[in-house]
Amino acid sequence: MNKKAKYVFVTGGVSSSLGKGIISSSLAKLLQARGFSVTIQKLDPYINVDPGTLNPYEHGECYVTEDGAETDLDLGHYERFSNVPTSQANNVTTGRIYLNVITKERRGDYLGTTVQVIPHITDEIKRSIKVLGETGNYDFVITEIGGTVGDIESFPFIETVRQMKWELGNDCAVVHLTLVPYLKSAGELKTKPTQHSVKTLLEQGVQPDIIVCRTEHHLNDGIRKKIAQFCNVSKSSVIESIDASTIYEVPLLMKDEGLDVEVLKKTDTEIPEKIDLTNWTRFITNVKNPKKEVRIALVGKYVELKDAYKSINEAFIHGGAANEAKVDVKYIKAESVTGDDCEEKFKDVDGILVAPGFGNRGIEGKINAIKYARENKIPFLGICLGMQCAVIEYARNVLGFEGAHSTEMDPETKFPVIDIMEEQKNIDGLGGTMRLGAYECKITPGSHAFDAYKKELIKERHRHRYEFNNMFRKEFEGNGMKMTGINPGKDLVEIVEVKDHPWFVGVQFHPEYKSTVANPHPLFVSFVKESLKHKEERLKNK
Ligand code: GLN
Numbered sequence: 001m002n003k004k005a006k007y008v009f010v011t012g013g014v015s016s017s018l019g020k021g022i023i024s025s026s027l028a029k030l031l032q033a034r035g036f037s038v039t040i041q042k043l044d045p046y047i048n049v050d051p052g053t054l055n056p057y058e059h060g061e062c063y064v065t066e067d068g069a070e071t072d073l074d075l076g077h078y079e080r081f082s083n084v085p086t087s088q089a090n091n092v093t094t095g096r097i098y099l100n101v102i103t104k105e106r107r108g109d110y111l112g113t114t115v116q117v118i119p120h121i122t123d124e125i126k127r128s129i130k131v132l133g134e135t136g137n138y139d140f141v142i143t144e145i146g147g148t149v150g151d152i153e154s155f156p157f158i159e160t161v162r163q164m165k166w167e168l169g170n171d172c173a174v175v176h177l178t179l180v181p182y183l184k185s186a187g188e189l190k191t192k193p194t195q196h197s198v199k200t201l202l203e204q205g206v207q208p209d210i211i212v213c214r215t216e217h218h219l220n221d222g223i224r225k226k227i228a229q230f231c232n233v234s235k236s237s238v239i240e241s242i243d244a245s246t247i248y249e250v251p252l253l254m255k256d257e258g259l260d261v262e263v264l265k266k267t268d269t270e271i272p273e274k275i276d277l278t279n280w281t282r283f284i285t286n287v288k289n290p291k292k293e294v295r296i297a298l299v300g301k302y303v304e305l306k307d308a309y310k311s312i313n314e315a316f317i318h319g320g321a322a323n324e325a326k327v328d329v330k331y332i333k334a335e336s337v338t339g340d341d342c343e344e345k346f347k348d349v350d351g352i353l354v355a356p357g358f359g360n361r362g363i364e365g366k367i368n369a370i371k372y373a374r375e376n377k378i379p380f381l382g383i384c385l386g387m388q389c390a391v392i393e394y395a396r397n398v399l400g401f402e403g404a405h406s407t408e409m410d411p412e413t414k415f416p417v418i419d420i421m422e423e424q425k426n427i428d429g430l431g432g433t434m435r436l437g438a439y440e441c442k443i444t445p446g447s448h449a450f451d452a453y454k455k456e457l458i459k460e461r462h463r464h465r466y467e468f469n470n471m472f473r474k475e476f477e478g479n480g481m482k483m484t485g486i487n488p489g490k491d492l493v494e495i496v497e498v499k500d501h502p503w504f505v506g507v508q509f510h511p512e513y514k515s516t517v518a519n520p521h522p523l524f525v526s527f528v529k530e531s532l533k534h535k536e537e538r539l540k541n542k
Contacts, residue, residue, distance in 0.1 A: 002136040003037065003137065003138060003139050004133075004171075005132070005134075005138045005140060006139065006140050006141075006168075006171045006172065006269065007140075007141050007171065007172045008142045008172070008263055008267070009142075009143050009144075009145060009172070009173070009175065010024045010145065010175045011145045011161070011174065011175070011206075012177045012178070013148060013149045013178040013179075013196075013197025013200065013201065014178045014179040014197045018177050018178070019177070019214065019250075020074075020144050020146075021077045021144060022077060023212055023241065023250070024040050024144045025080070025250075026081065026250040026253075027175070027254065027263060028078065028140075029081045029082060029280065030254060030255055030259065030260035030275070031140055031263070031264075032082060033275045033276050034271075034275050036139040038082060038140045038141075039082075039086070039090065039140075039141055039142070040078040040090065040143075041089070041091070041143045041144065042071075042075060042078075042091050042143075042144045042146060043092050043093075043145050044072055044091065044092070044094070045093070045094050045146050045153035046093055046146075047094050047095040047098070048093060049093060049096050050069065050093060050095075050096065051071065051072055051093075057305055059073070059307075060308055061309060061310045061311060062463070063075045063311065064437065064462075064463045064510065064513055065086050065087050065088065065090070065461070067438075068436035068438075068461075069086075069091060069437075070436065071090070073311075075090055075091055078090070079513075079516055080314055080318075080515070081251070081516075083518040089132055090132070092128045094156070097156075100124055101115065101121055117155075117156055117159075125156060125157060126160055129164070139269075140263075140267075145157045145161065148197075149204070150197070155204070158201070158206060162204060162206050165206065170266070171267060173210065173266040174206060174208045175263070176208035176211050176212070177212045177214065178194040178211060178212070178214065179213070180193070180215040180223070181193065181215075182215070182217050189215060189223055191227050194211065195231065198211070198231040198232075209262075209266045210259070210262050210266065211233055212259065213238065213241060214241050215240060215242055216243055217242070219238070219240045224238045224240075237266075239254070239257045239262065240257055241253065241254070241257075246284070246287055246288070248284055248287060248317075248517065252277065260275075279518065280517065283321055286321040287320075287321050287326075290320065290325050291325065292323070292324060292325040292532055293325060293327075294320075294327055294328070294528065294531045294535050295330055295348055295351075296316065296327055296352070296353060296531055297332050297346055297349040297351070297353065298329050298330070298332065299332045299334050299352065299369045299386075300331070300332075300334055300355030301333075301334050301335070301362045303331035303334075306331075309355055311512035312355065312383070314512070315515035315520070315521050316329055316524060318515045318516065318517060318524065318525075319515070319527065319528040323525065323528045325528060325532055327528055330348070330349055332369070333362070334354075334361075334362030334366045335362045335365050337365035337366070337369050338365070338368065342368060342369065342372035343372075346369070346372055346376075349378070350531040350532070350538065351530070351531030352369055352370075352372070352373040352379070353380075353381045353383070353386065353527070354369060354380070354382045354383070354390070356384035356385045357384075357385040358385070358408075359408075360409045363389065363409055366386065370382065373504070377501055378534060379503040379534055380505065381524075381527045383507055383512065384463070384464055384508060384509070387496060387506030388406050388418045388468075388508075390496060390504075390506040391418060391468055392404055392406060392417055394476065394481045395417045398481070399476070402415075405418070406419070408465070415472070418466045418469060419466060419467065419469040420465055420467075421466070421467050421492075434462075434463055435462045435464055435465065435467075436461075437462065438461050439489075440457060440458070440487060441486065441488075441495065442456055443484060443485050443495065444484040444485070447484035447485075447495070448503055448526065449484050449505060449523070450484070451526065452522040453523075460514065461510050462508065462509050464508065467492050467493070468483070468492070468496070470491065470493070481497070481499070482496065482498075483496055484496070484497045485507070495507050502533075502534070505527070
């Protein structure tokens with residue numbers, strides 16, 4: 001293809017959590033809708049080499065790419081919006097940059113020079129940005145800088161933006177996202193925090209080209225003028241980003257505000273007249289005006305923190321929209337499910353999802369929930385640990401394997417129905433030691449999984465150490481639990497289904513990572529469909 005990429009940086013000021021990821025994704029969507037190819041990258045200022053070992057309470061879910069990178073959850077937004085797979089190169093942390101530089105230094109690559117933040121660290125940052133542009137695949141590389149300007153941690157990243165802006169001239173634009181708060185007592189929107197955050201950027205040598213203002217109220221002409229004047233941008237480059245009822249509406253709001261046009265102008269790119277957002281608009285219509293509703297329980301360990309299950313939540317939105325339905329997710333803390341309370345806890349749900357996870361906490365609760373779903377013929381989807389728990393539940397309660405377990409929780413169990421993979425056994429430490437990324441899976445025709453995917457060979461993403469133990473395969477298969485998805489190369493069990501049940505599917509992989517607006521995940525679409533069916537029948541029999 002050999003395209004010459006232009007670079008857009010997205011920085012943030014005033015406060016964290018303003019939604020740089022959503023703004024970056026929305027800009028990507030609009031540029032795509034005008035016919036450009038785009039990739040989005042996130043630079044994270046923390047020292048972890050990747051977020052793989054981070055507790056979800058710290059940074060929310062760990063997102064996994066096709067090539068097996070454990071990344072920030074914003075990459076999930078990038079994929080859901082743009083429908084373009086990301087990779088290791090799309091998420092770079094300070095830790096990774098330093099690790100690369102120190103490795104080079106130890107190898108002697110710097111030939112005796114003093115290794116410094118400028119130029120060595122900044123050069124390494126630059127290299128990891130340009131590597132995407134140099135693939136020749138993209139018209140635009142959008143780079144989101146994590147954190148807030150002024151943070152000590154993000155200095156080298158902002159310095160790199162300064163250098164690249166200088167080097168690239170009109171092939172580069174900087175979008176700065178800020179907050180314009182509304183002061184109730186004064187009855188006014190306030191621009192001062194925006195002015196200050198732009199000053200902070202200026203102190204570091206970066207003049208933003210476009211200012212996107214997060215706000216709860218519309219910006220009037222006066223406010224726009226004021227921000228333009230104080231921050232050295234034209235009025236048309238002051239973009240309002242008002243709170244939206246769904247993140248998926250943000251591209252449409254940004255289009256009305258002309259964010260994409262401003263970026264094209266700043267980067268000297270001819271503005272294509274046509275912009276095609278037909279499918280996107282149809283999706284929003286379905287999300288905003290659902291014809292049906294269904295409640296599905298999500299049984300997990302981190303239910304207080306919705307970001308821990310970000311991709312699952314989004315996959316429910318996509319799968320819901322495909323069924324013209326809204327999915328109301330009822331979070332249930334796994335630890336709290338004792339067994340006798342299942343009737344009470346699940347009486348108002350028509351589907352049960354048991355979430356991925358690590359460690360012992362909440363395991364028995366997950367198993368109790370699965371037993372209830374299986375016995376009461378409630379549509380069930382188990383993801384990763386959720387699938388493993390379904391296997392343990394079946395072993396204990398149907399096959400009569402007392403004390404069956406995963407060796408992750410009980411290394412001494414008599415029935416290790418889930419066990420560590422041979423090749424993982426000798427690995428020390430926890431960083432980067434899992435089966436990660438996309439693997440092939442062959443599906444049995446006639447299974448629920450096959451009905452959903454409508455094809456035999458699929459590729460799904462993994463993030464785990466343990467597997468179904470093939471030693472027990474015959475007992476399961478002979479007694480109603482079918483292995484309907486197998487990794488062809490390694491003969492690993494990837495999908496299990498219970499035969500005598502309307503829809504009971506456990507998957508060793510993470511379907512949620514691959515669900516996008518353009519391609520809602522088939523398993524989520526089917527799961528929601530079956531849950532709607534269950535609801536209809538439940539109401540009929542009432
Ligand atoms: N803890 C399990 C394993 O490592 C499952 C991991 C997960 O649910 N992502 O195999």
